[in-house]
Amino acid sequence: xxxLGQYLPGDTIVHRLDPRVKIASVVALSLLILGAxxxxxxxxxxxxxxxxLSARLSxxxxxxxxxxxxxxxxxxFFVHLLFTGGKxxxxxxxxxxxxxxxxxxxxxxVTWQFAxxxxxxxxxxxxxxxxxxxxGIERLLRPLAKVGVPSQEIALxxxxxxxxxxxxxxxxxRIRMAQMARGADFRTGSLSxxxxxxxxxxxxLLLAAFRRADELALAMEARGYRRGPRTQLRELKLAGRxxxxxxxxxxxxxxxxxxxxxx
Amino acid sequence: MIRVENLIYRYEPEAPxxxxxxxxxxxxxxxxxxxxPNGCGKTTLIRHLNALxxxxxxxxxxxxxxxxxxxxxREIRRLVGMVFQNPDSQIVGMTVEEDVAFGxxxxxxxxxxxxxxxxxxxxxxxxxxxxxxNTHTLSGGEKRLLSLAGVxxxxxxxxxxxxxxxxxxxxxxxxxxxxxxRLPGEGIAIIHIAHDMRDVAGADRVLxxxxxxxxxxxxxxxxxxxxELLTSVGLDVPPGGGFK
Numbered sequence: 051x052x053x054l055g056q057y058l059p060g061d062t063i064v065h066r067l068d069p070r071v072k073i074a075s076v077v078a079l080s081l082l083i084l085g086a087x088x089x090x091x092x093x094x095x096x097x098x099x100x101x102x103l104s105a106r107l108s109x110x111x112x113x114x115x116x117x118x119x120x121x122x123x124x125x126x127f128f129v130h131l132l133f134t135g136g137k138x139x140x141x142x143x144x145x146x147x148x149x150x151x152x153x154x155x156x157x158x159x160v161t162w163q164f165a166x167x168x169x170x171x172x173x174x175x176x177x178x179x180x181x182x183x184x185x186g187i188e189r190l191l192r193p194l195a196k197v198g199v200p201s202q203e204i205a206l207x208x209x210x211x212x213x214x215x216x217x218x219x220x221x222x223x224r225i226r227m228a229q230m231a232r233g234a235d236f237r238t239g240s241l242s243x244x245x246x247x248x249x250x251x252x253x254x255l256l257l258a259a260f261r262r263a264d265e266l267a268l269a270m271e272a273r274g275y276r277r278g279p280r281t282q283l284r285e286l287k288l289a290g291r292x293x294x295x296x297x298x299x300x301x302x303x304x305x306x307x308x309x310x311x312x313x
Numbered sequence: 314m315i316r317v318e319n320l321i322y323r324y325e326p327e328a329p330x331x332x333x334x335x336x337x338x339x340x341x342x343x344x345x346x347x348x349x350p351n352g353c354g355k356t357t358l359i360r361h362l363n364a365l366x367x368x369x370x371x372x373x374x375x376x377x378x379x380x381x382x383x384x385x386x387r388e389i390r391r392l393v394g395m396v397f398q399n400p401d402s403q404i405v406g407m408t409v410e411e412d413v414a415f416g417x418x419x420x421x422x423x424x425x426x427x428x429x430x431x432x433x434x435x436x437x438x439x440x441x442x443x444x445x446x447n448t449h450t451l452s453g454g455e456k457r458l459l460s461l462a463g464v465x466x467x468x469x470x471x472x473x474x475x476x477x478x479x480x481x482x483x484x485x486x487x488x489x490x491x492x493x494x495r496l497p498g499e500g501i502a503i504i505h506i507a508h509d510m511r512d513v514a515g516a517d518r519v520l521x522x523x524x525x526x527x528x529x530x531x532x533x534x535x536x537x538x539x540x541e542l543l544t545s546v547g548l549d550v551p552p553g554g555g556f557k
Contacts, residue, residue: 179407209405213404265402272365272395279421283411283424
């Protein structure tokens with residue numbers, strides 16, 4: 051299973067917030083992160099830490115969400131560290147490289163931005179049921195229906211993709227086992243042999259997925275599905291806490307801009 | 314009442330007929346079992362009952378509406394629910410309650426009514442308390458019950474089930490059968506494809522198909538009296554002739 055930002059059930063204020071508020075906040079935070087100066091980034095870090103605390107996410111859970119990107123974080127850091135011109139701090143002779151003060155600062159800043167963006171997204175997906183997330187996106191896109199964006203269809207498609215992902219993974223595993231049982235070898239042999247063995251998996255997997263899609267389409271039709279407006283089990287409604295959260299978010303953004311105006 | 318009149322069907326214009334002139338009626342609140350060897354056209358037949366397939370010749374009428382008439386399509390799909398053989402490709406929702414809400418949502422019902430139906434139908438299949446469960450984590454039996462709840466939420470008058478007890482352990486099988494046997498009493502007619510002859514015992518009427526035709530029709534007792542004919546098409550007769 052994919053662990054990256056997987057939903058962790060909970061009953062904190064962050065979990066209970068309207069998904070639209072959370073999506074909007076993540077977008078706002080992302081913009082703040084991308085535009086942050088050094089003192090601002092400290093404030094944003096504190097803000098993110100406060101959200102993590104109020105969502106009762108453990109340090110281990112946060113680390114697990116960031117683990118898949120550690121490699122990219124390191125890569126970003128070293129690229130900026132080594133390839134930024136400026137005042138030299140340390141020369142790496144005989145290599146034609148040197149570490150500069152600017153490079154160090156930029157490496158830290160870019161790596162922090164990357165981690166911050168991923169963490170923001172991870173907090174969103176770790177505290178929001180996928181179905182709520184989809185409902186939130188649908189509701190946010192709904193005004194676009196007037197200009198022809200099929201928001202409900204998009205939402206349904208995303209929801210079904212999420213619903214069928216684990217099933218397709220299972221199918222993949224089943225086909226792999228079946229081929230291994232008949233002597234397929236995915237672990238040894240030359241690279242080209244292994245690539246070919248994996249390609250042999252793709253065809254039956256795709257065929258199975260298409261067949262499943264066919265059956266699913268039939269089942270959806272049998273349950274009265276057709277394009278066009280449909281109703282939902284839950285209509286999202288903003289509660290007091292949602293407005294409060296939006297206010298906090300807005301106040302935080304204004305505060306950052308305020309400090310910028312002063313300095 | 315569902316009326317099937319001289320139904321003929323083939324999947325491709327050049328292919329042989331899968332259904333070769335079937336006529337039958339299904340009364341309201343009846344419990345009909347449909348049996349027959351593999352490939353005899355049982356699944357093809359029930360897919361005509363809610364217009365998933367349309368006759369090549371002949372006609373199917375549901376409460377006076379012809380399935381070939383596209384104007385009545387939505388009403389026919391609501392009246393005749395369909396439980397497919399593989400619940401995995403029938404479950405659309407990520408959570409149990411959302412899946413049950415899919416059909417009522419398609420009908421455009423208000424949220425409060427959808428909520429009422431979701432709660433009622435999950436209770437009817439004994440799945441109250443599992444509302445928020447991820448559908449992927451359900452057991453085979455629970456998936457089957459969920460697909461039944463999803464159909465019940467449409468408030469149908471007829472439900473066609475394609476081998477609803479396949480791949481289930483005995484306890485899960487019994488739960489599904491108990492619900493199926495209860496529904497006719499609540500005014501919902503059941504059309505039930507069965508492989509295990511013991512599942513047929515609760516039915517009012519048994520239809521036996523072979524090679525695209527209706528071979529026999531009658532009460533379980535009447536049908537199982539023709540042991541030789543049933544054996545000749547590859548069906549076994551339950552001990553005691555299917556009597557309870």
